[in-house]
Amino acid sequence: MITTTDLTKVYRTRDREVTALDGVNLHVQEGEVHGVIGQSGAGKSSLIRCVNLLETPTSGTVTVDGRDLTALAGRGARPSAALRQARSRIGMVFQHFNLLSSRTVRGNVELPLEILGLGRAERRRKALDLLDLVGLAPHARAHPAQLSGGQKQRVGIARALAGDPKVLLSDEATSALDPETTASVLALLRDLNRQLGLTVLLITHEMDVVKTVCDSASLMRDGRIAESGTVRELLATPGSALAAALFPVGGPPPEDGDRTVVDVTFHGAATGRPLISQLARTYHVDVSILGAAMDTVGGAQIGRMRIELPGRFSDNVVPIGFLREQGLAVEVVTGAAPADAQASAAPTKEATR
Numbered sequence: 001m002i003t004t005t006d007l008t009k010v011y012r013t014r015d016r017e018v019t020a021l022d023g024v025n026l027h028v029q030e031g032e033v034h035g036v037i038g039q040s041g042a043g044k045s046s047l048i049r050c051v052n053l054l055e056t057p058t059s060g061t062v063t064v065d066g067r068d069l070t071a072l073a074g075r076g077a078r079p080s081a082a083l084r085q086a087r088s089r090i091g092m093v094f095q096h097f098n099l100l101s102s103r104t105v106r107g108n109v110e111l112p113l114e115i116l117g118l119g120r121a122e123r124r125r126k127a128l129d130l131l132d133l134v135g136l137a138p139h140a141r142a143h144p145a146q147l148s149g150g151q152k153q154r155v156g157i158a159r160a161l162a163g164d165p166k167v168l169l170s171d172e173a174t175s176a177l178d179p180e181t182t183a184s185v186l187a188l189l190r191d192l193n194r195q196l197g198l199t200v201l202l203i204t205h206e207m208d209v210v211k212t213v214c215d216s217a218s219l220m221r222d223g224r225i226a227e228s229g230t231v232r233e234l235l236a237t238p239g240s241a242l243a244a245a246l247f248p249v250g251g252p253p254p255e256d257g258d259r260t261v262v263d264v265t266f267h268g269a270a271t272g273r274p275l276i277s278q279l280a281r282t283y284h285v286d287v288s289i290l291g292a293a294m295d296t297v298g299g300a301q302i303g304r305m306r307i308e309l310p311g312r313f314s315d316n317v318v319p320i321g322f323l324r325e326q327g328l329a330v331e332v333v334t335g336a337a338p339a340d341a342q343a344s345a346a347p348t349k350e351a352t353r
């Protein structure tokens with residue numbers, strides 16, 4: 001639904017150049033909630049602003065719902081009519097809501113409908129429907145100053161939905177909100193994603209946001225995508241920084257020695273099976289559990305466990321193979337595993353999709 005190809009953005013000021021995006025290849029599937037996470041200055045805002053061409057990319061292409069927006073951009077400072085039309089199908093939600101204080105809640109939601117040329121009665125009807133959808137119909141006549149932060153963001157979301165978008169872009173939509181309000185706004189985004197089939201691209205610096213609402217995520221670093229994939233793929237990727245941050249496995253850091261430490265990730269039905277005790281019984285190995293956690297990530301139950309087996313990796317090839325045969329992702333953390341053993345712990349992208 002959203003694809004960027006070799007996207008670059010270089011900001012040029014009088015005395016310097018900043019490369020904010022350095023060849024970004026992002027792919028967000030239709031109907032997904034995709035989170036882009038990264039430290040301050042990594043290029044997240046530049047990316048989301050290039051996706052709807054609020055910023056003009058320096059090079060590369062942006063395709064949304066099959067349309068190459070970069071080709072529609074035209075050459076002048078003003079966006080072409082075709083780009084404005086395409087953009088009206090991409091909703092955007094902002095961190096600081098960007099509501100007009102002089103207008104009522106309903107008036108704010110009506111604004112994009114005015115720009116789209118809808119008549120007064122139709123605007124009113126549609127704005128009230130949208131406010132109903134976000135749970136704010138009783139506040140239609142209030143002004144933004146009379147609302148809480150969470151309510152303001154709901155107005156921002158209703159306004160973003162005015163053009164019947166297929167894609168919603170969210171630029172740190174919950175960063176200014178307290179944790180409880182954040183949870184309710186994220187639940188609303190999730191509901192809209194499911195009810196309307198909206199594809200959501202959100203940027204955030206909070207791992208909890210990714211964990212709560214995203215089906216897939218990308219980690220940005222220095223203007224590049226360092227890692228990208230579904231939550232399941234990331235958890236199956238050895239050494240994934242995003243997986244480690246999303247779901248810290250816990251347990252003491254592995255020490256060198258005559259032992260093999262592996263991180264095992266369980267998904268779905270496997271979380272309820274006694275695989276570790278089966279492993280111990282079948283192969284007569286003493287398994288020590290160094291750390292374990294269960295959590296719900298992107299709506300799916302996931303368990304991770306760090307276990308220790310006596311002996312080096314070469315002594316444990318068969319028990320590790322047993323765990324992999326049960327469909328578990330196994331990352332050998334220590335025990336002198338050969339490099340290809342690490343690689344084979346990760347199912348391919350195709351296999352896990």
Ligand SMILES: Nc1ncnc2c1ncn2[C@@H]1O[C@H](COP(=O)(O)OP(=O)(O)OP(=O)(O)O)[C@@H](O)[C@H]1O
Pocket residue numbers: 011012013018019020038039040041042043044045046047205
């Ligand atoms: N309009 C601009 N002019 C010049 N440099 C800019 C401009 N906008 C962003 N930058 C620079 O581009 C780089 C990426 O910034 P960007 O805002 O995209 O990162 P970010 O990951 O969203 O950061 P944050 O989380 O702090 O918002 C930074 O070095 C920033 O200083």
